[in-house]
Amino acid sequence: MRGGVRVTEKKKNLEAELIVIGGGGAGLAAAIAAAEGGCTSIIVLEKTGNATGSTGMAHDIFGAESPVQKRLGIDASRDKLFKTAMEWAHWTRINPRIVRAFIDKSGDTIGWLEKKGLSFELIQYYPNQVPLVRHSILGHGHALMKTLRDNCRDLGVSIFTHTAAKKLLRDVNGSINGVIAESKEGKITIMAKSVIVASGGYGNNKEMLKESCPYYHENITYDGPPGNTGDGITMAKEIGASISGMGAFNLHGPYIKRRSSADYMNLDTTDLDGKPLRLSLWFLAWEPQTMWVNKYGRRYVDEGYNLAFFAFGNTVALQPEGISYTLFDNKTLQIIEKEGFIRPGAASKANWLPIGAATPVPGLEREVKLKEDTGYLKISDSWDEIAEWMDAESAVLKASVNEYNTACDNRHDSLFAKDAKYLLSLKNPPFYAIRGHIALCDAYGGITINENMEALDIQDKIIPGLYAAGSTTGCWESESYCYHLTGHLVGFALNSGRIAGENAVKYISKNNNK
Ligand SMILES: Cc1cc2nc3c(=O)[nH]c(=O)nc-3n(C[C@H](O)[C@H](O)[C@H](O)COP(=O)(O)OP(=O)(O)OC[C@H]3O[C@@H](n4cnc5c(N)ncnc54)[C@H](O)[C@@H]3O)c2cc1C
Incomplete structure (x- = not known):
């Protein structure tokens, strides 16, 4: 046994209670939440060599009614911020229950991270921004992900790097019961009682970008990590999951x-x-x-x-x-x-x-x-x-x-x-001209979920045992980034991850007791 994970045959056939696909912010938050909820055998599959994802490149995280805000007497009301998010989206394309669930959880998540040793500074993203919601992480995303990885280790969560999930498995009743993955050693079949897909966005998948982005062109620079190619969306689609909210982008520029x-x-x-x-x-x-x-x-x-x-x-x-x-x-x-x-x-x-x-x-x-x-620069009179x-x-x-x-x-x-x-x-003179481009931080939308982060099929029915979190999911933001809720991409990743992990544990224990 390794961290509660049963290895039956030279790491080719494994068993765990829970598999998390993707070792970024959503994935590790989900794994930790599940471990804290009592799940004893969890495997995180991470395609690249390091469990960090785009979360590791970020700087800040959104929070409403957080302990940091409360200590400073800042009124960052969840109700008001929910309304801001919904007005930004014109109440269209997004599921208000998901938005509410993540905003409601966000203050608690800041406290959860503080208890794990992280510190935050509240800063404005643009002048006169009110309320202050941008929790700048001391040590940035690097510190955040190191803390989450260390926490996983302490809780006995196994993280398999260089291991890409390839296929979701369903049992005869349609419940998700495992994953086929590929590591340097070859194919692995892992059986589990529940799976959380947290494989990030599809910013590094040109085909998906072209399909979902009406103004896609080759000059878009993608800022994120190489592993984010929308694999979770492809795998979920293959087993009949509904896909929605594609084409939501976090663009910025002009950019060198x-x-x-x-x-x-x-x-x-x-x-x-x-x-x-x-x-x-x-x-x-x-x-x-x-x-x-x-x-x-x-x-x-x-x-x-x-x-x-x-x-x-x-x-x-x-x-x-x-x-x-x-x-x-x-x-x-x-x-x-x-x-x-x-x-x-x-x-x-x-x-x-x-x-x-x-x-x-x-x-x-x-x-x-x-x-x-x-x-990138021309200087001339x-x-x-x-x-x-x-x-x-x-x-x-x-x-x-x-x-x-x-x-x-x-x-x-x-x-x-x-x-x-x-x-x-x-x-x-002299006059200056700087050539700037458009850049993409993340492309999200994908697996249709409800507010419990349960994945839905094309008839809007829950797919038993399948959860999804973070940028691989759809319908929590309209097509463009609502910057009044600064830091809400990492915020959504961690909060949806925690919610998914907590609900997966409930699902597992309910099925264990049957
Ligand atoms: C440079 C940069 C700066 C940013 N700054 C901020 C910021 O300050 N605040 C903010 O809110 N947002 C920021 N963002 C956006 C934010 O980081 C992301 O939207 C968010 O972190 C996504 O989290 P995630 O867990 O869904 O995905 P990720 O953290 O990207 O994790 C997904 C993981 O899944 C892995 N994976 C993919 N496919 C597979 C597979 N088949 N099998 C196994 N593993 C797989 C990937 O390798 C990756 O490690 C920034 C993004 C970038 C690129």
Whole structure:
């Protein structure tokens, strides 16, 4: 026996009470919840070499009425946040009971994680965000996943890495009773009383993206880990599960294309050719005092309408080829160097450039000028030259810049009504153009579940023994990320995982007692 797991024949045929597919946030939360609920033999199957998933790359987690908020006297009412989520979705495409279940659980989950040793800092995602729901994890997703892995070990949960689930098994009565998986050693059949699918989204599956995303194009950079190819959705579909809510995306931009998703965590990230590409370009590309045009040189958005970069994701995605150019002049660059970036960053803690108004960025101008050879930046005194670099028509670009400069002079943007405080003209050469792209954090939707995280078939009937959690499931968010509930993707993963684990234990013990 290994952690309560019965190994019958050289790890080819195994038995456990519960199998969890996917060792990310939802999967490990589910396994821990099940172990805490009394389940003694749990196997987590993880396709890659490390149980971390995209959760390990994240920074924050949503919580409502959490102990952290209560200690600080913050009113983050579950009712109000539920209404915010539903209004964002126009009460369509999503199941309000699932949304309610995860929001209701979210405060308790923060306390659950605190007891396991994690700490949180409440921070704003965009200026004046109320209430504060973004629980920034000290040590980020890395610390979160290490804590969950350690907890699994302490609770006797077996995590099999490099082991991909391939097929769900059903008994003669239609109940789920096992999984066929593949490891380096070959095929494994694992029999179990219940299975939780927590295999993450399908951001790394181009076919699924193309099918579900009307504006898919090759320029979308996927930020997440390689294993997230929608396997759980495919396996569940094969056994008759209902699939719904596909095409929900967490897009952001404009964004500097990176060499690989792993680069996301590095301060001195590199470009596609491996050249250093510090975050200064990336942050500048988001700044509201700059002007944004598409590949034709046409301005397409109020650059300051919301300082949350997810707010712009959909707009950038709709531009031809998902390309956006951020334009500014040398005076604006010097202002930012002196006064700091305005847009809040993805993280508040050390090892990121200082973010926020009135935090100077010494050396920014010098540093930016060193970036020209990265291929993402053009510096020139001539808009004609910049237009050529962009492959845009010079007349179109110059007309856009003139129109913008007029808006700055008049202190009124008659096109997109941008807040006048962000209107800085582009008149002092050299001029700068940064090429940005659209990026995808996660693509979710998939297995239809109810509020107990039970998987449903195409007749909306519960598939006995099958649960699903996290980004492999559908109908808890409309097509775009509701950033007012900042951190709710990790929030949904962990809360739906816990709910799935708790209910799987009840199902197992009910069937054990039959
Ligand atoms: C760079 C980045 C930053 C982010 N930052 C945030 C943030 O700060 N806050 C936030 O809320 N959200 C954030 N997100 C989104 C969030 O991380 C995810 O939506 C969420 O963590 C998904 O959790 P999950 O458990 O469903 O999937 P994951 O954590 O991705 O786990 C799924 C796991 O299943 C495994 N798997 C897949 N197929 C199989 C198979 N066949 N067999 C076995 N295992 C399999 C995968 O390898 C993976 O380890 C971020 C995403 C990225 C990429």
